[in-house]
Amino acid sequence: MNYMKNKRKPDMSVSQKIAELSAAKKKKAKTKKTHFFQEMKEEMKKVSWTTKEELTTCTKIVIGAIFALGLSIYVVDLFIRYVLQGMGSLIRLIS
Numbered sequence: 265m266n267y268m269k270n271k272r273k274p275d276m277s278v279s280q281k282i283a284e285l286s287a288a289k290k291k292k293a294k295t296k297k298t299h300f301f302q303e304m305k306e307e308m309k310k311v312s313w314t315t316k317e318e319l320t321t322c323t324k325i326v327i328g329a330i331f332a333l334g335l336s337i338y339v340v341d342l343f344i345r346y347v348l349q350g351m352g353s354l355i356r357l358i359s
Contacts, residue, residue, distance in 0.1 A: 314322070
């Protein structure tokens with residue numbers, strides 16, 4: 265029985281140990297990547313994607329909202345510009 269406890273593997277060189285650890289690390293990384301992509305594929309099957317009609321409708325709404333917001337900013341800018349020009353003209357008349 266004691267004979268079995270004292271029996272060890274033959275010693276490996278440092279380079280062999282490094283190569284063995286490197287191979288084990290690569291194998292572990294590969295299995296992690298494979299597992300990740302398998303889980304991702306399963307989760308992507310659960311996603312409810314929008315239909316083409318929904319996408320088109322939402323796109324039109326967004327483009328219309330952007331146009332309306334841009335136009336309203338332009339109108340407010342014109343109003344502020346004319347008010348400031350009027351105030352400048354009024355100040356020149358007074359002084």
